[in-house]
Amino acid sequence: MPQDGQSVLHVQDLKTVFSTRSGDIHAVNRVSFALQPGELLGVVGESGSGKSVTMMSLIGLLPMPPAEVREGSVEFDGHDLLKLGRKELQALRGRDIGFVFQDPMTSLNPVFTVGFQIMEPLRRHMGMDKPAARKRAAELLQLVGISDAERRLKDFPHQFSGGMRQRVMIAIALACDPKVLIADEPTTALDVTIQAQILELVKDLRQKLGMSIIWITHDLGVIAGIADRVMVMYGGQVVEYGPVREVFANPAHPYTRALMTTVPSVRGERAEKLNVIEGQPPILSQHPTACPFRARCPKAFDRCGRENPRRYTVAPGHDAACFWDHETGGARDG
Amino acid sequence: MADRRKLVEVRDLKMYFPITSGVLRRHSGDIKAVDGVSFDIYEGETLGVVGESGCGKSTCGRAVLRLYDITTGTIKIDGVEIGTKSQSALRKTRPTMQMVFQDPQACLNPRMTVAGIISEPLDEHTNWSKAQKLDKIYELMDAVGLNRNFANRYPHAFSGGQRQRIGIARALALNPKFIICDEPIAALDVSIQAQVVNLLEKLQDEFGLTYMFISHDLSMVRHIADRVAVMYLGKIVELAPRDALYNSPRHPYTEALLSAVPDPDPKREERAERIVLTGDVPSPANPPKGCNFCTRCPKVMDICREIDPEYRELEPGHFVACHLHNTAGTTGAPRDEHNQQGEDA
Numbered sequence: 001m002p003q004d005g006q007s008v009l010h011v012q013d014l015k016t017v018f019s020t021r022s023g024d025i026h027a028v029n030r031v032s033f034a035l036q037p038g039e040l041l042g043v044v045g046e047s048g049s050g051k052s053v054t055m056m057s058l059i060g061l062l063p064m065p066p067a068e069v070r071e072g073s074v075e076f077d078g079h080d081l082l083k084l085g086r087k088e089l090q091a092l093r094g095r096d097i098g099f100v101f102q103d104p105m106t107s108l109n110p111v112f113t114v115g116f117q118i119m120e121p122l123r124r125h126m127g128m129d130k131p132a133a134r135k136r137a138a139e140l141l142q143l144v145g146i147s148d149a150e151r152r153l154k155d156f157p158h159q160f161s162g163g164m165r166q167r168v169m170i171a172i173a174l175a176c177d178p179k180v181l182i183a184d185e186p187t188t189a190l191d192v193t194i195q196a197q198i199l200e201l202v203k204d205l206r207q208k209l210g211m212s213i214i215w216i217t218h219d220l221g222v223i224a225g226i227a228d229r230v231m232v233m234y235g236g237q238v239v240e241y242g243p244v245r246e247v248f249a250n251p252a253h254p255y256t257r258a259l260m261t262t263v264p265s266v267r268g269e270r271a272e273k274l275n276v277i278e279g280q281p282p283i284l285s286q287h288p289t290a291c292p293f294r295a296r297c298p299k300a301f302d303r304c305g306r307e308n309p310r311r312y313t314v315a316p317g318h319d320a321a322c323f324w325d326h327e328t329g330g331a332r333d334g
Numbered sequence: 335m336a337d338r339r340k341l342v343e344v345r346d347l348k349m350y351f352p353i354t355s356g357v358l359r360r361h362s363g364d365i366k367a368v369d370g371v372s373f374d375i376y377e378g379e380t381l382g383v384v385g386e387s388g389c390g391k392s393t394c395g396r397a398v399l400r401l402y403d404i405t406t407g408t409i410k411i412d413g414v415e416i417g418t419k420s421q422s423a424l425r426k427t428r429p430t431m432q433m434v435f436q437d438p439q440a441c442l443n444p445r446m447t448v449a450g451i452i453s454e455p456l457d458e459h460t461n462w463s464k465a466q467k468l469d470k471i472y473e474l475m476d477a478v479g480l481n482r483n484f485a486n487r488y489p490h491a492f493s494g495g496q497r498q499r500i501g502i503a504r505a506l507a508l509n510p511k512f513i514i515c516d517e518p519i520a521a522l523d524v525s526i527q528a529q530v531v532n533l534l535e536k537l538q539d540e541f542g543l544t545y546m547f548i549s550h551d552l553s554m555v556r557h558i559a560d561r562v563a564v565m566y567l568g569k570i571v572e573l574a575p576r577d578a579l580y581n582s583p584r585h586p587y588t589e590a591l592l593s594a595v596p597d598p599d600p601k602r603e604e605r606a607e608r609i610v611l612t613g614d615v616p617s618p619a620n621p622p623k624g625c626n627f628c629t630r631c632p633k634v635m636d637i638c639r640e641i642d643p644e645y646r647e648l649e650p651g652h653f654v655a656c657h658l659h660n661t662a663g664t665t666g667a668p669r670d671e672h673n674q675q676g677e678d679a
Contacts, residue, residue: 046523046524046525047523161614162387163614164614191386191387191550192386192550192552192591192594192595193386193590193591193594193610193611194386194614195594195596196593196594196596196608196610196611197610197611197612199596200608200610218523218524219596220598221595221596221597221598221603222596223598224596224597224598224599224600224603225596225597225600225603244600245600245601248598248599248600248601249600249601258525259524259525260598262524262525262527262528263524263553263598264553264554264556264557265553265556265597265598265599266552266553266556266580266592266595266597267580267597267602268599268602270556270557270577271557273532273535274528274531274532274557275528276525276528276529276532277525277528278529280493280495280526281523281525
């Protein structure tokens, strides 16, 4: 784990629990990571692996109750975000940390014009007056590649297509020049050709604006294309974390290795039979005392059922949480 | 390929949904969801149908099973013409053709047990005794990898992948020959998708099934399909055997679609050259003049904006509808407008 003082966002041992009528759900367990300035961190995992909940916990977007952040710290700009009050968080969200949600169809308000919705954070956080905000909003729409921006500010969300709406969402998130942009499956609801457009846009914007981005997805292909670093999550925990090329070339955790072989590709060799990860993801009804992946893991041995593995360093900047050593193929000591 | 039997023959299938306007609900136009598609599916093969949302692939699948009353066209399944049959007459032929739906949450009745769901087609189409049906239900549950002990549970007690297995067991109940899988894995997680796809392949081998596999996931279609049809705005733009289509796509849309799929390999991804299409798919209510793809095509020519390209066989089994592949003699030779619409194979 990088521990230098320069990271924009530093999350340590985050733990989020949902209290439901049928008991607690331990959705996020001891998640730690750091986000460097200007980097794009890709977060992959299946649904229920805790990737969205982690990011929403950071900036207090979860409804509390039922959610509760029980442990951990989130250091951002000299503050611990988990200790800030509602007002302070509100001032921070949208201004310093932008958020793009998965579904562009439902995250825009249908009764306000797109222009109003882009201008809202500008007027609130930056104290702009109406004409200035409108000018900036038009610039933003242009930035995300919507032509005829001035006129389209007066349009309502239903007059935009899915890809265009996602562009609008990105424009809103970028409005106040945030230091960190969190994008939660921003292209999952879109078609591949539109996804390609959005990915190009993000690459382009990164060069222009130089912000840090957290990109949540379940598509390894997207991660391979845009991320600098990748964090693989399973059962509410980080199972592997490292630079993209390193993790893809040299995956250490059995889950990462399995994930990479279950996905067929449109290029290269075609496998006769798909590799399968047998079984179901775990139900996180209690604090994990063993490895969450052990039931589906081909390499599991008795220690995996007794202890929850801690993250160990595979290579500089690359770590994994596993007792199995991918290099020797045997158990790891320590 | 010629010696293999055609199980499904679709010719010039059109499915228009009327748009009405005004107080009098006057018919003011049509949404051309499926606009003249023709294809065959051979016995025992899987035809993959890919395309972006709104291209008409699901409508096409439903129309082939006559879940809609189609506008025009002929559909022959196992030698029986069903394009014009009435819905009541169709009931008798339904057992040969079944469907697996996209959303395993929505397509199962939450108030029925798994056994009830799987036996519903048996109740409807057979006069078996209770014991016979129960035997069949258990047999089906084994075939799709569900535990027999769960027969009396309700759908909510199952995960997404297991629910999809229930849907597949129901589709198999009447020993169909032909199954349309409409995005059967779109709602599932990556690791579960592979399980369901492997199950579908296993069942195909076991029961000699023929699939029409509708999906937007090009990499999964490459895995499961023998031949692949690419749809755009209600038309098939390219249809070819799998390897031919993925290795040497002939239509610019297929090229762009394939190049847009991100590669889960950072090294290849870095070198990849993307064809990024601009703009969005036009509305099927008001398709552009000429070729449907002319508004976004990177290789557009003048003729594309005038004349709809013919759907023709370039190489045996490789069909493309694009002016780029007109032979020199026919380029630009405008034909009778009516003929351009026709897609006689």
